[in-house]
Amino acid sequence: MANILAVDDSASLRQMVAFTLKSQGHNVTEAADGQQGLNAAKSTKFDLVVTDVNMPIMDGISMIRELRKLPNYRGTPLLMLTTESGVDKKQEGKAAGATGWIVKPFNPDKLLGVVKRVLG
Amino acid sequence: MSIDISQFLNVFYEESFEGLAVMEQGLLGLDPDAVDGEAINAIFRAAHSIKGGAGTFGLNEVSEFTHTMETLLDEIRDGARGVTTSSINVLLRATDCIQHLLKASQEGSDVDQATIETVSSELEQLLSSEDETDSDKVSVDPHGDSLDQTLQIDSESMRVWSISFKPAPYLFTTGNDPVRLFSELADMGDVDIVTHTSRLPDFNDLDPEQCYLDWSLTLRASVEKSAIEEVFEWVEGDCELSIELSQDTALEKTMVTDETASEPESAPAENGPSPIKDTQTRAPQQKTTQAKAQKKANVAENSSIRVGIDKVDHLINLVGELVITQSMLGQLGEVFEINALEQLKDGLAQFERNTRELQESVMRIRMIPISFAFNRFPRLVHDVSAKLGKKVDLQVSGEETEVDKTVIEKIIDPLVHLVRNAVDHGIEAPNARLASGKPEAGTVTLSAAHRGGNIVIEITDDGAGLKREKILGKAFEKQIITEDDGERMTDDDVYNLIFHPGFSTADTISDVSGRGVGMDVVRSNIRELGGTVEINSTEGQGSTILVRLPLTLAILDGQTVAIGEETYIVPLASIIESIQIKPSQINMVAGKGETFKLRDSFIPIVRLHDIFDIKNSIQELSEGLLVIVEDSNGPKGIFVDRLLGQQQVVIKSLDANYKKIPGFSGATILGDGSVALIIDIPEMLRLATQSGPAITYPLTA
Numbered sequence: 001m002a003n004i005l006a007v008d009d010s011a012s013l014r015q016m017v018a019f020t021l022k023s024q025g026h027n028v029t030e031a032a033d034g035q036q037g038l039n040a041a042k043s044t045k046f047d048l049v050v051t052d053v054n055m056p057i058m059d060g061i062s063m064i065r066e067l068r069k070l071p072n073y074r075g076t077p078l079l080m081l082t083t084e085s086g087v088d089k090k091q092e093g094k095a096a097g098a099t100g101w102i103v104k105p106f107n108p109d110k111l112l113g114v115v116k117r118v119l120g
Numbered sequence: 121m122s123i124d125i126s127q128f129l130n131v132f133y134e135e136s137f138e139g140l141a142v143m144e145q146g147l148l149g150l151d152p153d154a155v156d157g158e159a160i161n162a163i164f165r166a167a168h169s170i171k172g173g174a175g176t177f178g179l180n181e182v183s184e185f186t187h188t189m190e191t192l193l194d195e196i197r198d199g200a201r202g203v204t205t206s207s208i209n210v211l212l213r214a215t216d217c218i219q220h221l222l223k224a225s226q227e228g229s230d231v232d233q234a235t236i237e238t239v240s241s242e243l244e245q246l247l248s249s250e251d252e253t254d255s256d257k258v259s260v261d262p263h264g265d266s267l268d269q270t271l272q273i274d275s276e277s278m279r280v281w282s283i284s285f286k287p288a289p290y291l292f293t294t295g296n297d298p299v300r301l302f303s304e305l306a307d308m309g310d311v312d313i314v315t316h317t318s319r320l321p322d323f324n325d326l327d328p329e330q331c332y333l334d335w336s337l338t339l340r341a342s343v344e345k346s347a348i349e350e351v352f353e354w355v356e357g358d359c360e361l362s363i364e365l366s367q368d369t370a371l372e373k374t375m376v377t378d379e380t381a382s383e384p385e386s387a388p389a390e391n392g393p394s395p396i397k398d399t400q401t402r403a404p405q406q407k408t409t410q411a412k413a414q415k416k417a418n419v420a421e422n423s424s425i426r427v428g429i430d431k432v433d434h435l436i437n438l439v440g441e442l443v444i445t446q447s448m449l450g451q452l453g454e455v456f457e458i459n460a461l462e463q464l465k466d467g468l469a470q471f472e473r474n475t476r477e478l479q480e481s482v483m484r485i486r487m488i489p490i491s492f493a494f495n496r497f498p499r500l501v502h503d504v505s506a507k508l509g510k511k512v513d514l515q516v517s518g519e520e521t522e523v524d525k526t527v528i529e530k531i532i533d534p535l536v537h538l539v540r541n542a543v544d545h546g547i548e549a550p551n552a553r554l555a556s557g558k559p560e561a562g563t564v565t566l567s568a569a570h571r572g573g574n575i576v577i578e579i580t581d582d583g584a585g586l587k588r589e590k591i592l593g594k595a596f597e598k599q600i601i602t603e604d605d606g607e608r609m610t611d612d613d614v615y616n617l618i619f620h621p622g623f624s625t626a627d628t629i630s631d632v633s634g635r636g637v638g639m640d641v642v643r644s645n646i647r648e649l650g651g652t653v654e655i656n657s658t659e660g661q662g663s664t665i666l667v668r669l670p671l672t673l674a675i676l677d678g679q680t681v682a683i684g685e686e687t688y689i690v691p692l693a694s695i696i697e698s699i700q701i702k703p704s705q706i707n708m709v710a711g712k713g714e715t716f717k718l719r720d721s722f723i724p725i726v727r728l729h730d731i732f733d734i735k736n737s738i739q740e741l742s743e744g745l746l747v748i749v750e751d752s753n754g755p756k757g758i759f760v761d762r763l764l765g766q767q768q769v770v771i772k773s774l775d776a777n778y779k780k781i782p783g784f785s786g787a788t789i790l791g792d793g794s795v796a797l798i799i800d801i802p803e804m805l806r807l808a809t810q811s812g813p814a815i816t817y818p819l820t821a
Contacts, residue, residue: 010169012132013176016125054168068293075329077295083172099295100354105175105183108125117300117351 001025002119003044007037007051007060008081017050017081020108021115034058038066041073048119049078050102050111053089061089061096068097077118081106125177130424132173133226136218139166141495143215148498152203155196163211164193170218182221185236188243189214195247210242212499278309278342279365285352286334286360296355298335304351309341338366425525427485435481442474483672484522490568490575491519493532497539497566504543511550511561512543518568523575524672530649531577531669534642538579538665539564541638546583546663556660558582570671574651577667586615586657598623615655619643647802649673650693674771678788678798680764681747683729684737687796688760689769689788694801696748696755698763703742716746716757723748725757726808728799731783737761751802758801767791771798783807 004026008014011032018028029044031037035058037051049067051060058066060080067073077099082089090101102114146163150156167190174182189211195201217239224231283305287298305311314336321332339348348363355361449467452460494516505512523531547553547562554560565580592606595617601609617623621640646653651669670676670693678689679698705716706725715722725746729737738744738761746757769788774781774797785800 009165010132010173011135012128012173013169015131016128016176019128052172054165056162056165075292075295081172083168083175094294094354094357097294104172105177107176117304118295118297119300 001027002047003027003029004115005029005031005037005040005044005046005049005051007031007034007049007055007063009033009052009055013052013081016108017111020111021050023108024112024115034060034063034066037063041067042070045072046076048115049073049076050081050115051078052081053093061093061098064093064098065096079114079118129177129226132177133222134424134426136170136173136222139170140215140219140222142166144212144499145495147208147212147215148502150203150208152205152208155203157197160193160197164190164197167193179221179225181231181236182218182225185214185221185240186218188240188247189218192243192247207246210239210246213239214243278340281339281341281343281345281348282362282364282366283337283339283348284335284360284362285337287331287355288358289330289332291331291355291358292329294355294358296358298331298333301351301355302335302337305337305339305348308343308347309339311340312338425486425488431481431485435478435485438474438478438481442471442478445471445474483524483675486524486526486672486674487522488525488528489519490521490523490528490577492525493528493535494519494566494568496532496536500536500539501543501564504540505547508544509549510543510547512547513561513563515563515565516567517565521568521570521575523568523669524674526673527575527649527669527671530645531651531667534645534667535566535577535579537638537642538667539566542579542581542583542663542665546581546585548584552584571668574668575671577669578664579667580662580664582662585659585662586618586655587659588614591615591617594623595620612656615657618655619653650676650691675768676771676798677766678769679747679766680790680796681760682762682764683732683760684734686732686734687764687790687794688728689796689798690747690749690758691785691798691801692766694749696750698745698747701741701746701757706741714741716741718748718755718757721755723755723757724809725759726805727759729759729761731804731808749801749805751805756805756808758804769796769798 001024004021006014006017006021006028007030008017009032014030014032018030021028029040029046031040033055034051037049038058040046041049049064051063053060064078064080067076067078078097080089080093080098080101081104082093082101083104093101099118100114102111106114143163143166146159146166149159167186171183171186171190174180174186192201192207192211196203217236221231221236223229285298285301291298302311302313316334316336317332319332319334320326326332345363345365352359352361352363445467449464449471452464452467456464497516498514501512501514542564543562547564548556548558550560553562563582565578567578567580569576588611591614592601592609595601595614596603596606600617600620600623606614619639619642623639643653646667646669649669650673651667653668654666655663656666657663676689677692679692679695681688681690699718701716705718707715707717707722709715709722714725714727716725717723725741728734729739741759744759744761745763746759747763748755748757750756771786772788774784774786777787781797783800783804784797785803786798787795788798790796
């Protein structure tokens with residue numbers, strides 16, 4: 001079972017992501033913004049990071065950029081949650097080092113499908 | 121695998137309402153001339169979160185509506201569009217609509233479609249006006265177009281796809297792994313994989329973090345090309361990929377390489393979820409709708425509260441200390457010797473301290489900052505003053521003052537009324553203000569503070585103040601008082617007339633305030649909460665309204681009184697004084713029963729032992745005590761045998777545990793374990809005067 005970090009400023013979405021992943025037996029750590037996420041990632045090694053893009057303090061793409069600089073996260077799957085209108089954001093995220101994205105709105109099944117793609 | 125996402129709906133509603141408050145506050149603070157980037161960002165983020173959540177939780181109406189708003193905000197954020205007062209107003213109305221839609225979905229109530237459509241078209245208009253940026257608006261409903269694709273797939277027969285995949289050496293650093301991609305393809309159908317090792321260098325030159333392999337795959341599955349492309353969506357630009365149909369009548373071939381990757385439009389799945397996944401999306405959303413319908417009934421009781429983690433931690437800490445004290449006392453009790461008495465006393469003292477602290481902390485959980493109530497006032501003042509053509513600055517202070525959630529919820533309506541009155545009746549029109557040498561813009565100050573065990577809310581305006589003559593004139597006209605009374609009344613007494621039922625001084629009745637059903641309702645609502653309201657005013661300089669409320673409704677300071685062998689609790693807040701009277705002070709007044717003379721006035725006496733039908737109590741007025749209390753009709757003397765003591769009592773609901781008994785607001789458990797009823801003074805006095813004394817209560821419980 002994997003160690004997963006879920007970063008989102010929206011508590012409802014974060015809880016949904018966490019709950020869904022926990023239901024599959026994963027360990028999930030929650031963070032409310034990019035800075036918190038980054039701090040958590042520095043203290044524990046996660047196998048997967050799922051992050052929202054628009055967040056206060058530090059946005060998801062900046063967090064991904066910072067994470068990729070850490071030796072522990074060179075090859076770690078980093079997924080971002082983005083909206084259908086965020087075509088530019090996907091490219092920006094990819095350039096920052098994101099592995100892929102989940103398009104909002106999404107449901108738990110879709111989330112699990114995407115997580116499966118990176119965790120197996 | 122299905123997860124019921126409706127369980128997160130409540131959290132979503134709550135944070136959305138918070139988000140809306142942030143948006144409203146931000147919008148009200150926006151200055152069209154100097155747009156604050158961070159403020160726009162915060163508004164945008166809130167709208168964005170609401171939209172994202174609404175889409176996920178199946179509230180498509182909300183997400184659709186918010187989408188237009190978000191697009192508009194996005195353009196403002198990017199500087200592609202300016203901010204005008206009118207666009208701020210449209211955006212404000214839009215936040216109202218979102219709130220309305222969310223409320224409707226939360227409570228299962230009806231949606232006011234007309235308003236939503238009006239505001240929605242206003243937003244569209246705004247969006248299509250001047251600085252139009254993108255003509256290709258992104259489809260909001262991802263289901264619309266993908267449904268066709270779903271149908272197409274169903275009609276597809278088995279196809280054989282040839283895929284060539286040559287990843288860039290750095291592929292692993294993006295977090296993608298070819299093996300995962302292949303296993304996803306394998307989920308679609310049969311896959312044959314051939315690995316090419318031609319790029320593999322000598323072992324000495326090999327960098328273990330690089331990808332040197334490339335693959336040819338053959339997939340036999342009844343899938344569209346777009347589904348396969350979606351699997352490789354994330355590695356687009358990091359690989360050479362070709363997907364070819366090898367056995368099909370319609371032969372097509374597409375190359376997705378680094379060159380085409382610079383045109384994101386070429387990826388078909390960009391604008392919505394893939395067709396296959398989308399069919400799965402539908403079922404849980406329908407479930408949400410059903411769950412919503414079920415929830416409709418119990419929505420009222422289902423209120424929740426968000427508690428700061430520090431408060432919870434503090435509680436846990438205290439419980440920990442309590443456990444330590446308990447085990448210490450337990451140890452003492454096992455082998456108790458008389459010389460351990462001192463230790464036992466210490467332990468019990470510690471135990472008491474722990475309990476008290478625990479109680480205080482638990483009470484604090486219910487406390488929320490009064491900003492919860494104050495936050496709506498900038499908007500209210502903005503709207504009301506705009507409607508009246510006045511200029512008003514609202515100043516708020518002490519918004520971090522914490523009050524019980526129930527108190528806050530119940531004080532909102534009276535406060536709205538008072539603030540609205542201050543703007544409508546208090547602040548003068550700009551001309552009148554300039555004429556009397558005041559600044560053009562009036563100031564309304566709203567403040568809250570803890571004083572003693574109470575919270576005091578002050579609403580001050582620097583307007584015209586109350587006019588004694590005008591109020592008196594109105595009072596004579598409405599026959600509330602006689603002219604003689606008017607002569608003798610102090611200014612404060614006159615001002616308090618505005619709390620009289622059916623009193624309104626506005627010359628014209630506007631739709632903002634002043635239907636004459638206002639202030640008396642305000643006062644009775646505040647009284648119901650165990651609070652008081654006072655008014656101070658100086659003609660020409662403004663008025664101050666002082667609302668005093670208890671911090672909580674769950675605990676009250678009570679005076680225990682004895683009547684016969686029964687014990688009752690009288691809320692300390694409603695007691696003015698308690699006195700012993702002489703027989704000479706007692707008068708019988710025809711039609712009014714017993715009264716007694718206190719200083720210059722005659723005060724009716726209410727014999728509680730008659731009302732409660734208690735036989736063995738003191739009958740002689742001079743032997744017992746009179747507790748003077750006050751309701752809207754002036755002071756009354758409640759006759760009791762004796763006062764026992766003052767203590768904080770925890771209010772237990774009678775409705776919940778037994779049934780509602782008129783005249784009592786609840787019950788509590790005393791130190792000796794017996795139950796005492798808490799007298800609801802205004803209600804009890806109303807009952808006493810209504811039915812007269814000697815009407816017995818069915819108190820058999």
